[in-house]
Amino acid sequence: MISRAISAALVGVWLASGAWAGPAGSRLVTAQSRTHGAYLVDATGRALYLFTADQRAEPGPAASRCHDACAQAWPPVIAAGNPEVGAHLQARLLGAVQRRDGSRQLTYGGWPLYYHAQDRGPGSATGHGLKAFGGEWSLVSPSGSRAR
Template identity: 35%
Template sequence: MRARMGLLAAPLLLLSLAACGNEAQPASQQEQAPEQAAVKVAQTDLGPILVDQAGRTLYAFTKDENKSSACDADCIAVWPALTSTSKVESGDGVDSNLLSATEQTQAVYGKWPLYYYVGDAVAGDLNGQGVDEKWFAVAPDGKLVKKES
C-alpha cells in the first residue's frame, strides 16, 4: 500500500514543481513559443511597424545575417525571439511572402529574425528602438526603421 501511495504522489509532486517553475519565469520567456503566433502592422510614432498578435513591438538585430540569428544566450535573455510551434500567421498589412521561420521556429521577416525587448512593458512600447544602434523596429517592407520615436 505504501508503495502505491508513493507512485501516486510522485506525478502530483512533479506537476506541482513544474507549475511553480513556470511562474518563476519572466512573462516574456513564458510567452516565447505560443502555439499560434501572428505578425501584423501597427501605426506608431515611428510610422507603420511590425508587431505581434498582442500589439507588442518586434525588433531586428543588425548583426543577424541570412535569416540566421546571431543573438547568443545572454542576448536572448534581453531580446527574446518571436517563436511559434506552428506556422506564424500574417496579419493586416504584412507581406506574407516576407514571413517565414528558422529551423528553431523563430519568426523571420524578409532577412530579419524577429525579437521582443524585455524593456517593453505593454503593447505599443518602443523602448528597444535604436538600442546600441543595433536594434530596430521593422517596417512592413522588411527594412529597418532607423528613426527615433
C-alpha cells in the same frame, strides 16, 4: 463521467476567459506611431525588432547571432503553429530559421525577429535604436526593413 464533464466545463471556461491566448508569435500585424511610422507587432501588440548583427536571409539563409545573455535581453520570437500575417503585411516575407537550441525563430523580410525584454506591453517600443551585443536594434517596417 461527472468528473470528466466537470473537467471539460472548466477547460471551456478557462479557454473562454482568455487565460490561454495561444502563442503570441503566431500572427504578425502592424502598429502605428508618430515617431516610427508603421511597424510589426505580435497578436498581443508587442513590438518586434530586428538585429543588424544577424545574418539576413539575402541571398543565403538567415542566422541569429543573439544567444545567451543577448537572448535574455532580446527574446527571440519563436514560431508556433502556422504563422500568418495580418493586413498590410506580405506573407512571402514571413519565414523561420532554426536556432542553435533547435527552436524555430520567425523571420520577416529575411531578418530573425525579437522582443525587447524591457518593453511593457502594447505601444511600448523602448528598444528601437539601441546599440547592444555588437549591433543595432530596430523596429521592423511592413516592407521588412528597419523602421524610421
